[in-house]
Amino acid sequence: MQRLKASVTAIDATEMNAPLYSIPGSTGRTAVADPVVASSTSAVPAEADAVAVPRTVAEVLAQSRIDDVMDELDRDLVGLIPVKTRIRDIAALLVIDKLRAGFGLSAQSPSLHMCFTGNPGTGKTTVALRMAEILHRLGYVRKGHLVAVTRDDLVGQYIGHTAPKTKEVLKKAMGGVLFIDEAYYLYKPENERDYGQEAIEILLQVMENQRDDLVVILAGYQDRMDTFFKSNPGMSSRIAHHLDFPDYAVPELLTIGERMLDQQHYRFGEGAREVFDDYLQRRLQQPHFANARSVRNALERARLRQASRLFADRDRVLTHEDLTTIEVGDIRSSRLFAA
Ligand SMILES: Nc1ncnc2c1ncn2[C@@H]1O[C@H](COP(=O)(O)OP(=O)(O)O)[C@@H](O)[C@H]1O
Numbered sequence: 576m577q578r579l580k581a582s583v584t585a586i587d588a589t590e591m592n593a594p595l596y597s598i599p600g601s602t603g604r605t606a607v608a609d610p611v612v613a614s615s616t617s618a619v620p621a622e623a624d625a626v627a628v629p630r631t632v633a634e635v636l637a638q639s640r641i642d643d644v645m646d647e648l649d650r651d652l653v654g655l656i657p658v659k660t661r662i663r664d665i666a667a668l669l670v671i672d673k674l675r676a677g678f679g680l681s682a683q684s685p686s687l688h689m690c691f692t693g694n695p696g697t698g699k700t701t702v703a704l705r706m707a708e709i710l711h712r713l714g715y716v717r718k719g720h721l722v723a724v725t726r727d728d729l730v731g732q733y734i735g736h737t738a739p740k741t742k743e744v745l746k747k748a749m750g751g752v753l754f755i756d757e758a759y760y761l762y763k764p765e766n767e768r769d770y771g772q773e774a775i776e777i778l779l780q781v782m783e784n785q786r787d788d789l790v791v792i793l794a795g796y797q798d799r800m801d802t803f804f805k806s807n808p809g810m811s812s813r814i815a816h817h818l819d820f821p822d823y824a825v826p827e828l829l830t831i832g833e834r835m836l837d838q839q840h841y842r843f844g845e846g847a848r849e850v851f852d853d854y855l856q857r858r859l860q861q862p863h864f865a866n867a868r869s870v871r872n873a874l875e876r877a878r879l880r881q882a883s884r885l886f887a888d889r890d891r892v893l894t895h896e897d898l899t900t901i902e903v904g905d906i907r908s909s910r911l912f913a914a
Pocket residue numbers: 585586587590591651652653654655693694695696697698699700701702831834867868871
């Protein structure tokens with residue numbers, strides 16, 4: 576199994592029309608992450624707006640407009656039925672919690688920390704972005720931005736470096752969602768004095784004491800996460816919701832591929848979808864297969880080949896169709912078909 580490095584490469588929020596978010600320690604994308612901009616279109620259910628205390632589910636939905644996000648989630652993301660169902664359940668819980676609050680029934684803010692398990696490219700980061708938006712619209716987090724980090728963003732190399740690093744990340748994430756990818760790397764019992772433990776302890780405190788202002792989502796492989804929770808019962812007990820992201824079946828991957836092409840104004844030419852189907856069946860057997868991310872990467876390469884193919888013919892007048900079509904050959908010349 577491959578270890579994902581920085582989360583920077585894993586994320587492509589633009590394609591999903593999702594809000595962008597900041598990644599501490601990354602240099603490439605900073606300004607785009609302004610959480611104020613990211614959430615400016617959403618309805619913030621501020622107390623002042625609530626002319627009347629909502630008494631029906633419809634009123635809460637109308638005030639928060641989470642329906643839009645839920646519909647988008649259903650529409651934009653292929654498959655993932657169990658995940659979508661769980662998100663609806665969580666949203667229902669929160670909506671009812673709002674109605675209960677109207678009667679003064681909920682004293683304590685609900686624990687919303689979550690764990691997303693699944694193989695690479697199954698949509699964990701993408702769904703976390705949507706989750707941040709839902710929590711924001713319902714008023715559970717002030718800003719609704721998402722800060723994605725890995726161990727290296729939290730843990731220092733030298734004594735005394737970890738606490739400031741972790742606190743800095745937490746500061747950035749306050750009012751939103753902190754997404755910790757491959758969270759189990761924080762715990763390295765094989766290293767005698769590992770600074771990861773220090774980061775875990777700070778996280779635990781904040782997850783408990785500031786849970787009305789920060790939601791933490793831990794993500795990674797299921798088996799490693801299970802092991803991590805066994806050794807870190809404190810962390811395990813603070814996670815209220817576990818969502819498991821299944822691998823996609825080939826037909827789902829094909830649909831995902833078609834959607835990705837469509838978003839970039841490409842389409843499969845005659846027979847190309849079938850060849851891509853064949854490609855995916857082969858790719859699935861290869862090491863480092865990463866679900867929807869492998870689809871994205873394969874299509875990137877197909878686009879490169881299409882461009883080289885068109886580039887080779889200097890005098891040809893290129894039509895709209897020429898420029899938008901991925902042909903059989905653009906996929907077939909992948910090295911996967913060489914053997
Ligand atoms: N169900 C889906 N429908 C459409 N695109 C998807 C789906 N799941 C993942 N993707 C796309 O695949 C890529 C990888 O997804 P990501 O959320 O980064 O996966 P993970 O965080 O689990 O590694 C992204 O470009 C994302 O938009």
